[in-house]
Amino acid sequence: MVELSPPALDSVFHALADPTRRAMLRSLAAGERNIGELAAPHAMSLAAASKHVKVLERAGLVRRRIMGRSHLCRIETRPLAAADDWLRFYQRLWSRSFDALDDILCEEPAPSARSDGESS
Amino acid sequence: MTDVVLETLRLTRRFDSPPERVFDAWLNPEVAARWLFTTPGSERHTTALDVRVGGAWKMTDRRDGVDYTALGEYRVIDRPRRLVFSFGMPQFSPEFAEVTVEFAPDGDGCLMTLSQDRVHTDSIGPLTAGWAAMFDALAGLVAAA
Numbered sequence: 440m441v442e443l444s445p446p447a448l449d450s451v452f453h454a455l456a457d458p459t460r461r462a463m464l465r466s467l468a469a470g471e472r473n474i475g476e477l478a479a480p481h482a483m484s485l486a487a488a489s490k491h492v493k494v495l496e497r498a499g500l501v502r503r504r505i506m507g508r509s510h511l512c513r514i515e516t517r518p519l520a521a522a523d524d525w526l527r528f529y530q531r532l533w534s535r536s537f538d539a540l541d542d543i544l545c546e547e548p549a550p551s552a553r554s555d556g557e558s559s
Numbered sequence: 560m561t562d563v564v565l566e567t568l569r570l571t572r573r574f575d576s577p578p579e580r581v582f583d584a585w586l587n588p589e590v591a592a593r594w595l596f597t598t599p600g601s602e603r604h605t606t607a608l609d610v611r612v613g614g615a616w617k618m619t620d621r622r623d624g625v626d627y628t629a630l631g632e633y634r635v636i637d638r639p640r641r642l643v644f645s646f647g648m649p650q651f652s653p654e655f656a657e658v659t660v661e662f663a664p665d666g667d668g669c670l671m672t673l674s675q676d677r678v679h680t681d682s683i684g685p686l687t688a689g690w691a692a693m694f695d696a697l698a699g700l701v702a703a704a
Contacts, residue, residue: 449654529568533673537572539594540584544576
């Protein structure tokens with residue numbers, strides 16, 4: 440299980456909540472990109488793209504290295520794994536709970552409910 | 560101060576019971592104790608539900624001799640349409656999430672949708688300042704363990 444502190448996990452979910460940043464991550468998953476390459480598909484200024492990259496950096500999802508005048512960005516997958524762990528944990532918890540609830544509702548029909556005991 | 564609420568989890572399930580019955584299963588302590596925050600191998604389960612807006616709820620489940628506690632506060636109780644409560648498991652994390660459960664009639668059954676949001680720490684206002692302090696203390700304890 441990948442552990443991340445709650446504030447760190449908050450910043451990951453915050454970063455992922457924006458469609459532009461998700462698209463940037465998808466692009467980075469294919470390889471390193473500079474800010475211009477990340478901005479290009481979104482018709483946005485370099486400054487605006489840089490802001491998005493900063494949010495991704497703060498969440499630990501992107502590392503930036505400076506090569507001369509170019510800022511090269513690279514994806515970091517560890518925080519994504521932590522976010523995924525979080526989702527899976529609660530998804531399992533609720534799914535199991537709903538299974539149990541379904542059993543209870545089936546075994547004790549309400550007075551107003553259909554009285555046939557057969558499952559259709 | 561930004562108020563960032565991040566919906567991170569959404570589950571939908573259909574039940575062969577009307578919304579009223581499914582809704583009540585969350586708030587009736589005898590029924591809730593049998594499915595909510597419990598497991599088939601539970602050795603002991605305690606349920607304390609103060610069912611009113613602002614009321615606290617707490618459920619503890621003992622497994623392999625260890626007590627696991629889930630707790631929170633009711634935010635919206637709109638029978639049989641909508642239930643909103645905060646939810647945390649302090650042993651695992653100092654954070655609290657907000658859970659919204661919606662119940663929609665579906666034929667002679669009910670379509671129940673649960674969404675769980677992480678409430679960004681920035682959005683903790685004066686109302687929950689006490690909780691914020693408690694979370695910080697818990698975070699310290701967790702970090703020290």
